[in-house]
Amino acid sequence: MTSEPRWLSETERHTWLAYLYAHTLLLEQIEQDLQRDAGMPLAYYQILVILSEHPGGAMRMSDLAGAAFYSRSRLSHAVDRLEQRGWVRREACPNDRRGSLAVLTAAGRTVLRDAAPQHVESVRRHLFDLLAEDEQAGLRTASEKLVRHLLGSLRVSPSILPDDYFPTDPDCPGSPADEDSPARGDTVTSARDGRDPS
Numbered sequence: 001m002t003s004e005p006r007w008l009s010e011t012e013r014h015t016w017l018a019y020l021y022a023h024t025l026l027l028e029q030i031e032q033d034l035q036r037d038a039g040m041p042l043a044y045y046q047i048l049v050i051l052s053e054h055p056g057g058a059m060r061m062s063d064l065a066g067a068a069f070y071s072r073s074r075l076s077h078a079v080d081r082l083e084q085r086g087w088v089r090r091e092a093c094p095n096d097r098r099g100s101l102a103v104l105t106a107a108g109r110t111v112l113r114d115a116a117p118q119h120v121e122s123v124r125r126h127l128f129d130l131l132a133e134d135e136q137a138g139l140r141t142a143s144e145k146l147v148r149h150l151l152g153s154l155r156v157s158p159s160i161l162p163d164d165y166f167p168t169d170p171d172c173p174g175s176p177a178d179e180d181s182p183a184r185g186d187t188v189t190s191a192r193d194g195r196d197p198s
Contacts, residue, residue, distance in 0.1 A: 048111065050067050051103070090102060
């Protein structure tokens with residue numbers, strides 16, 4: 001016998017739609033600001049930030065795809081474009097002849113540092129300036145609860161997260177930051193927004 005669908009209540013439906021539209025519109029606003037201020041899509045910025053938070057600014061392409069929630073082909077296309085701009089280069093993986101590394105270049109670090117102030121201001125203006133401290137705390141608590149659940153349901157390793165994402169949770173380690181990287185508060189690692197980065 002098929003169980004009855006667990007339909008959303010009217011309050012739950014409004015909560016879901018409010019979250020969905022807020023998330024979509026916020027990412028669109030940040031995308032537009034980043035394109036205007038730095039001339040790059042959010043997808044490129046995200047890749048640069050992820051690389052900057054790893055030792056030597058280098059990651060295996062397969063690991064980078066996982067951290068960014070990209071297919072390998074989509075990531076390869078994005079890295080091709082970043083290589084053309086001189087921000088990332090590919091190197092052979094020393095431990096796997098079939099694999100390759102994506103490495104953040106000096107030019108890529110410079111671009112990231114130059115773009116970070118406007119990007120962080122955009123995040124502050126369109127998110128944090130609108131929320132009181134208790135609302136920010138509630139948003140973080142709810143978001144972290146969702147992240148913990150979804151890491152498990154999607155069978156995604158918590159190692160894709162920055163090492164301070166769950167600062168009091170030893171069961172959710174992340175990757176160590178590169179000492180030469182910009183501070184995380186100065187770059188703001190952005191979640192994948194689903195756009196084609198081309």
